[in-house]
Amino acid sequence: MSEPPANSDSSGLTGQRLTALLLLGVLLFNYPLLQLFARDGSVLGVPLIYCYVFCAWAALIGLMVLVVERRD
Amino acid sequence: MLTGGIIVVASFAYVGLLFAIAAYGDKRADAGKSLIANPYIYALSLAVYCTSWTFYGSVGRAATSGIGFLPIYLGPTLMAALWWFLLLKMIRISKANRITSIADFVASRYGKSQLLGGLVAIIAVVGIIPYIALQLKAISTSFSIILHYPGVAMPEKLDAPLFLGDNTFYIAMLLAAFTILFGTRHLDTTERHEGLVAAIAFESLVKLIAFIAVGVFVTYGMYNGFADIFRRAAEYPHLHALMQLGSQFGGYTTWASLTLVSMLAILLLPRQFQVAVVENVDERHLNKAIWLFPLYLFAINIFVLPIALGGLLRFPAGGVDADTFVLTLPIAENQLWLALLAFIGGLSAATGMVIVETIALSTMVCNSLVMPLLLRWQRLRLRLAERADLSRWLLRIRRGAIVGILFLGYLYFILPAKPMRWCRSA
Numbered sequence: 001m002s003e004p005p006a007n008s009d010s011s012g013l014t015g016q017r018l019t020a021l022l023l024l025g026v027l028l029f030n031y032p033l034l035q036l037f038a039r040d041g042s043v044l045g046v047p048l049i050y051c052y053v054f055c056a057w058a059a060l061i062g063l064m065v066l067v068v069e070r071r072d
Numbered sequence: 073m074l075t076g077g078i079i080v081v082a083s084f085a086y087v088g089l090l091f092a093i094a095a096y097g098d099k100r101a102d103a104g105k106s107l108i109a110n111p112y113i114y115a116l117s118l119a120v121y122c123t124s125w126t127f128y129g130s131v132g133r134a135a136t137s138g139i140g141f142l143p144i145y146l147g148p149t150l151m152a153a154l155w156w157f158l159l160l161k162m163i164r165i166s167k168a169n170r171i172t173s174i175a176d177f178v179a180s181r182y183g184k185s186q187l188l189g190g191l192v193a194i195i196a197v198v199g200i201i202p203y204i205a206l207q208l209k210a211i212s213t214s215f216s217i218i219l220h221y222p223g224v225a226m227p228e229k230l231d232a233p234l235f236l237g238d239n240t241f242y243i244a245m246l247l248a249a250f251t252i253l254f255g256t257r258h259l260d261t262t263e264r265h266e267g268l269v270a271a272i273a274f275e276s277l278v279k280l281i282a283f284i285a286v287g288v289f290v291t292y293g294m295y296n297g298f299a300d301i302f303r304r305a306a307e308y309p310h311l312h313a314l315m316q317l318g319s320q321f322g323g324y325t326t327w328a329s330l331t332l333v334s335m336l337a338i339l340l341l342p343r344q345f346q347v348a349v350v351e352n353v354d355e356r357h358l359n360k361a362i363w364l365f366p367l368y369l370f371a372i373n374i375f376v377l378p379i380a381l382g383g384l385l386r387f388p389a390g391g392v393d394a395d396t397f398v399l400t401l402p403i404a405e406n407q408l409w410l411a412l413l414a415f416i417g418g419l420s421a422a423t424g425m426v427i428v429e430t431i432a433l434s435t436m437v438c439n440s441l442v443m444p445l446l447l448r449w450q451r452l453r454l455r456l457a458e459r460a461d462l463s464r465w466l467l468r469i470r471r472g473a474i475v476g477i478l479f480l481g482y483l484y485f486i487l488p489a490k491p492m493r494w495c496r497s498a
Contacts, residue, residue: 015156018362022153029146029331031324038317045299047306047315050377053139057149057370064153064363 017067028056075221086416087246090271094254097270108269109353111360116273117347118365120424122372124210127279127421128395134380135394138314140322145373147334149366160358166349172263174345175440189440196342197433204481207422212240214399218415224404226393247426248478255431256470259463269351275424280372282417286398287375289410290382298378305381342432434473442469
């Protein structure tokens with residue numbers, strides 16, 4: 001534990017990026033964006049709204065990986 | 073019945089395995105070779121968030137509201153982004169001030185107010201006993217369902233035996249024993265329990281594997297993949313409605329408020345505070361947990377909709393509660409081992425929650441309720457305690473609280489369903 005906590009060096013920037021991701025998530029998972037996909041239709045047989053929510057969720061997690069694991 | 077024996081043996085063997093893992097984890101901790109000092113175990117232990125309500129209940133909710141079950145998992149995903157500084161700060165404050173429960177934490181933010189700490193503890197206990205009862209109910213229901221294998225039957229609430237004739241009672245008492253053994257082994261100022269965390273992480277793995285196994289079986293064994301299930305379901309108007317945000321969805325306000333509530337829950341629920349803050353070994357583990365934990369939530373939710381729709385298609389006449397599809401679908405398809413795995417998965421989801429919640433509540437009851445009262449009321453008692461070594465007193469109070477909380481949970485579980493019978497047997 002002698003080395004400093006991993007997020008003390010670039011904490012400012014990483015923290016800001018993660019906060020931005022939170023805001024992006026709030027936007028993606030709410031009205032009115034949800035309403036855009038709340039209609040008939042499917043992607044590869046999966047209903048549009050299911051596909052949208054799960055893809056957006058996966059993308060958000062992917063971005064979190066990128067931001068956190070990034071070592072400048 | 074042959075299966076009855078298998079099921080009883082399997083469930084008690086599973087709890088036995090938990091004892092073994094926790095004992096091993098404690099042994100490794102004593103030897104200085106921590107089993108849990110890595111971000112993966114930390115993230116898995118955070119997944120104690122997923123209770124039997126997730127394991128069985130998500131499918132039930134999906135069967136009536138489509139994607140209406142998702143805010144409970146989207147909220148924590150969003151909150152995880154703030155862990156970077158929010159949870160980090162909570163961990164640092166708690167370590168610096170030796171804070172060991174959410175009641176302590178809230179009180180310390182307001183000048184170590186004992187009144188506030190006590191109030192939070194009371195609210196937590198009153199609010200969470202029914203939640204513990206719900207887990208016991210899930211164990212009991214899944215137990216009586218799988219006992220009917222290979223038949224699919226809904227449990228009769230009224231003719232189940234109570235207390236000494238009830239398997240759930242034994243499970244509850246075993247959990248109390250487990251929590252006492254690994255949660256109050258010795259009095260430690262940091263209140264960390266490595267063995268217990270190792271067992272909880274194992275439980276998270278079991279429930280994830282079990283749920284995905286059932287999901288894969290339903291999606292690819294009973295049907296030909298996601299597209300096939302959705303195509304067949306779309307032929308029925310009431311199922312088709314689940315694939316849009318129709319009236320069953322509940323509206324955007326419900327959706328947004330559920331998201332907000334679950335964002336707070338992941339931070340403030342006593343069991344989450346216990347695993348995320350109190351049991352945290354190294355704050356650097358937080359970094360990976362920020363995306364590992366949402367990934368876990370994502371993984372355990374992929375098959376919820378296929379199982380829900382698959383179940384509604386398989387049991388078109390109704391009569392089978394959607395909350396039980398995870399278990400009843402394998403049973404209906406004559407998959408004994410898969411059904412057993414699903415049952416064990418549900419058991420792990422329920423027991424994990426009960427164990428961690430009980431240890432968190434007992435710490436709160438002891439430190440924020442009983443001790444302040446003891447110290448305040450009677451100087452005489454205090455002197456007595458000083459003589460008899462205070463730490464032994466603390467452990468006794470905590471053990472009593474554990475048994476008390478689990479017993480109240482059991483009472484809450486049996487009372488509403490069968491008040492008359494309970495009065496007679498009492």
